[in-house]
Amino acid sequence: MGSSVSHAAAPPPPPTAVGLAVALPPKQDEKAEPKNVDWLNLPCPVPFEEIQREALMSLKPELFEGLKFDFTKGLNQRFSLSHSIFMGSMEVPSQSSDTFKVPTAHYEFGANFLDPKLMLVGRVLTDGRLNARVKCDLTDNLTLKINAQLTNEPHFSQGMFNFDYKGTDYRTQFQIGNNAFYGANYIQSISPHLSLGTEIFWLGHQRKSGIGFAARYNTDKIVVTGQVASTGIVALSYVQKVSEKVSLASDFMYNHLTQDATSSFGYDYILRQCRLRGKLDSNGVVAAFLEERLNMGVNFILSAEVDHRKKDYKFGFGLTVGE
Amino acid sequence: MAKSSTSMEKLKGFLSSQISDEEKWALNSKLLRAAGLFAASIVLMRNFGDLMAI
Numbered sequence: 001m002g003s004s005v006s007h008a009a010a011p012p013p014p015p016t017a018v019g020l021a022v023a024l025p026p027k028q029d030e031k032a033e034p035k036n037v038d039w040l041n042l043p044c045p046v047p048f049e050e051i052q053r054e055a056l057m058s059l060k061p062e063l064f065e066g067l068k069f070d071f072t073k074g075l076n077q078r079f080s081l082s083h084s085i086f087m088g089s090m091e092v093p094s095q096s097s098d099t100f101k102v103p104t105a106h107y108e109f110g111a112n113f114l115d116p117k118l119m120l121v122g123r124v125l126t127d128g129r130l131n132a133r134v135k136c137d138l139t140d141n142l143t144l145k146i147n148a149q150l151t152n153e154p155h156f157s158q159g160m161f162n163f164d165y166k167g168t169d170y171r172t173q174f175q176i177g178n179n180a181f182y183g184a185n186y187i188q189s190i191s192p193h194l195s196l197g198t199e200i201f202w203l204g205h206q207r208k209s210g211i212g213f214a215a216r217y218n219t220d221k222i223v224v225t226g227q228v229a230s231t232g233i234v235a236l237s238y239v240q241k242v243s244e245k246v247s248l249a250s251d252f253m254y255n256h257l258t259q260d261a262t263s264s265f266g267y268d269y270i271l272r273q274c275r276l277r278g279k280l281d282s283n284g285v286v287a288a289f290l291e292e293r294l295n296m297g298v299n300f301i302l303s304a305e306v307d308h309r310k311k312d313y314k315f316g317f318g319l320t321v322g323e
Numbered sequence: 324m325a326k327s328s329t330s331m332e333k334l335k336g337f338l339s340s341q342i343s344d345e346e347k348w349a350l351n352s353k354l355l356r357a358a359g360l361f362a363a364s365i366v367l368m369r370n371f372g373d374l375m376a377i
Contacts, residue, residue, distance in 0.1 A: 236361065238361075238364075238365050238368070240368045240369070240372050242372045242373060242375055242376045243376040243377065245376075245377050246375055246376050246377055248364075248368045248372055248375065250360075250361055250364040250365055250368065251361070252357055252358065252361040253357075254354065254357070259349075259350045260350075260353065261350070261353045261354040261356075261357040261358070262353075262357055263356075263357035263358065263360040263361040263364075264360075265360060265361075265364035267375065269377070271377070280360075282353070282356045282357040282360045
């Protein structure tokens, strides 16, 4: 009985690179050594007022109650007009816990001029209000922004001038507003993922001033921000980008003056045909906002906000036509 | 001689003053609820967030 035991041949040698593969760099391990940080070339941080933008985009959709219809018509490459109708209830902020809803209806006419260096946006409403925004790139790094809201009622008009300067790894902004408002903020990249900022403001007419500090840590997957202000506000937020289409966000806000603490947790699904956002609040408010693309340039909007504690139910629907 | 209290008694006194007082408890309950929701949502997102992916 001759059992032929063949000695296991030595494993074949790895194939040598042939042809074009020689030109490719050799494969590196997944867990390569951390890249050296170039401390002199840190990325430019986000603007100070947008430090919580991911959380705001996911958790603060423009919920409304009633009917909304927006139509945007582009006249040429740079100029477009918009017509907007709203019929529904607007909430009037009140000191007591009751909510006051005022039925409103208005038509808004708008004109937009968009140039690479200059943006002009104007809106006129049937209740006599005028909103205007100007954004002008004075140089490559210096931008001027003007916001104005003019009303018929005396002492209710507002205006604000912002000068933004963008440096290599920092941004700074200076604000001048009506009622003798002066403000400034500065944000600096400390590392490729961390940026710290500070702001200061002075309200001339009320002789009030304030200072605030903010920090933002972001990687590809998460964004964590924290803000503290001398006005007694602490705001924290955490956003997790689960995939290209899905984000989860959570935020916490504490206001010492009004003795109020609120936290909310929400999701944001950005799909090809629709965008769905939903959130849950620590005050017992559940909200959802859906934008569905019915056709090229036609969007159907559904908005819902249910406040279980105050028994306040708000549902809205609308249509947006145009870009 | 001044009455001396241990740190444990001071802690208990502080906690009971925060809980029994009506106004303070209204704020504290809101704070606890908000902080609890924030912390729990972060734990949930970090550990189970991938389940919500499409």
